[in-house]
Amino acid sequence: MDENHYLWKTDRKIMHCLFKTLLPVLFLAAACGNPAATPFEPAPDAVVIPFQGNVFVTETPGSFYGEAPRIIDTRNSRLQSWNDPATVLSLYFRTEGKGNLHLAFQATQPTGTESNEFAFTCNGTTRKVHVTAPGTYDIGTFDVPAPGYVQVDIQGNAAKPARAQFYRIPTFYADGTALSGELNFTPEDKVDDSYWYRRGPSVHLFYDFPEGDAEWFYNEATVPEEGSVPATYYMLTGFKEGYMGIQTHTDGPNTVLFSVWSPYQTDNPGAIPEDMRIQTLRKGAGVTAQDFGGEGSGGQSFMDYPWKPGTAYGTLVHVHPDGKGNTDYTGYFRDEEGNWHLLASFRRPHTDTWYQGAYSFLECFDPNTSIHTRSVRFGNQWVRLKDGTWKEVTEARFSCDNTGRTGMRGDLYGASDGAFFFLKNCGFFDEKTPYGTRFTRTGGGTAPDIDFESLENL
Numbered sequence: 001m002d003e004n005h006y007l008w009k010t011d012r013k014i015m016h017c018l019f020k021t022l023l024p025v026l027f028l029a030a031a032c033g034n035p036a037a038t039p040f041e042p043a044p045d046a047v048v049i050p051f052q053g054n055v056f057v058t059e060t061p062g063s064f065y066g067e068a069p070r071i072i073d074t075r076n077s078r079l080q081s082w083n084d085p086a087t088v089l090s091l092y093f094r095t096e097g098k099g100n101l102h103l104a105f106q107a108t109q110p111t112g113t114e115s116n117e118f119a120f121t122c123n124g125t126t127r128k129v130h131v132t133a134p135g136t137y138d139i140g141t142f143d144v145p146a147p148g149y150v151q152v153d154i155q156g157n158a159a160k161p162a163r164a165q166f167y168r169i170p171t172f173y174a175d176g177t178a179l180s181g182e183l184n185f186t187p188e189d190k191v192d193d194s195y196w197y198r199r200g201p202s203v204h205l206f207y208d209f210p211e212g213d214a215e216w217f218y219n220e221a222t223v224p225e226e227g228s229v230p231a232t233y234y235m236l237t238g239f240k241e242g243y244m245g246i247q248t249h250t251d252g253p254n255t256v257l258f259s260v261w262s263p264y265q266t267d268n269p270g271a272i273p274e275d276m277r278i279q280t281l282r283k284g285a286g287v288t289a290q291d292f293g294g295e296g297s298g299g300q301s302f303m304d305y306p307w308k309p310g311t312a313y314g315t316l317v318h319v320h321p322d323g324k325g326n327t328d329y330t331g332y333f334r335d336e337e338g339n340w341h342l343l344a345s346f347r348r349p350h351t352d353t354w355y356q357g358a359y360s361f362l363e364c365f366d367p368n369t370s371i372h373t374r375s376v377r378f379g380n381q382w383v384r385l386k387d388g389t390w391k392e393v394t395e396a397r398f399s400c401d402n403t404g405r406t407g408m409r410g411d412l413y414g415a416s417d418g419a420f421f422f423l424k425n426c427g428f429f430d431e432k433t434p435y436g437t438r439f440t441r442t443g444g445g446t447a448p449d450i451d452f453e454s455l456e457n458l
Helices: 003-033 064-071 188-198 452-456
Strands: 047-050 055-059 088-095 099-108 115-122 125-131 135-144 148-160 168-175 203-207 214-222 232-238 242-248 255-261 279-283 288-292 298-304 312-321 327-334 340-348 359-364 374-385 390-392 395-400 412-417 420-425 438-440
Touching (some): 047 188, 055 064, 099 115, 115 135, 203 412, 232 312, 232 374, 242 312, 255 327, 255 340, 279 298, 298 340, 359 374, 395 412, 412 438
Antiparallel strands (some): 047 168, 088 148, 099 135, 115 125, 115 148, 203 359, 214 312, 214 374, 232 242, 232 359, 312 327, 327 340, 374 420, 395 438, 412 420
């Protein structure tokens, strides 16, 4: 045997030994880089978080407002179409704990899809998972440094065949020390109402009125630049039978709205008996007055107005019984120049009341936009009693709708700040104000100067 042949046999033995030693390490490294081991069994105490109601489109090519509803259905919150790597979906849930968070997910296979890769990003850490068949897949562990909302961004990549629909993810599984205390998300038994939960919590201020019969309520609102979001109702002067405020829209100009509900309970305005219908007594220039339905029914008036963030606007509502078993409601809007605009005067039959149940609220009315935080500041609230006496309103109680009370969403906030009350909701921020919290603002002491005779001539 020559020397070269001996060295070749020796090198071959060494390579064989190295291969046997390194093979398990290579497999382990591959598994860590692409954890696609199925079946995977979630922990027995893992929290089940449905896709439906908890996942939102946060980035998409083109027009966000045009594309987002095509990806996740607006009404039922189900995934419709998803095959673009540039689209980002985000899972949100809120926890009172901190520490480690372990995630897994269930995958179901769309027709014609062979495989694709997912990237899951949380707090700056990304885990990639290659999906080749329906099943439950492990994502990995992330760090949650503080209590509050957790956001997990999800992107689909490398679909086979190219441009095929990505695998569906109907369910996530979460466990770990971060999931302690109260959790806020839409659970499996609530997904049928996920449209409302995805709209985010409506937050309210219920005002303390003075003793006596209240006839007029005046309020002012300023929407901060950062709090102006499409599809938002900044409601200033609410009452037991209706409300008035300003709105933004995703597909049109800003508006001012004044509505009164019929005493007949229905969502279909066509079903209201004639003697229960809201009557329009008068309306202002450029104002549309009509029936409305869907969330109760009644009379509605609105006008386009280019109100701007950072500017204070006022609303004034008059409630007066006509002495014949009906009550008249009139809404006025004060612009940035101090000019008054009549919205409408409505007569509500089978009603005998003065102004009751004064409140304001902040509401998102498009589920796709509830990933954005909106806010509003209210101040200079005054009540005028039927005897002509003005009384300033400086006390209010914080409230929220069923979405907040049942814990589906926790991004709800109220406060008092000097002379103002403040409301904030949506956007998955960490602050959370307890239901029923009371606020006091400092009063200014100067009643609004209003020429009531001139209002009658509008």
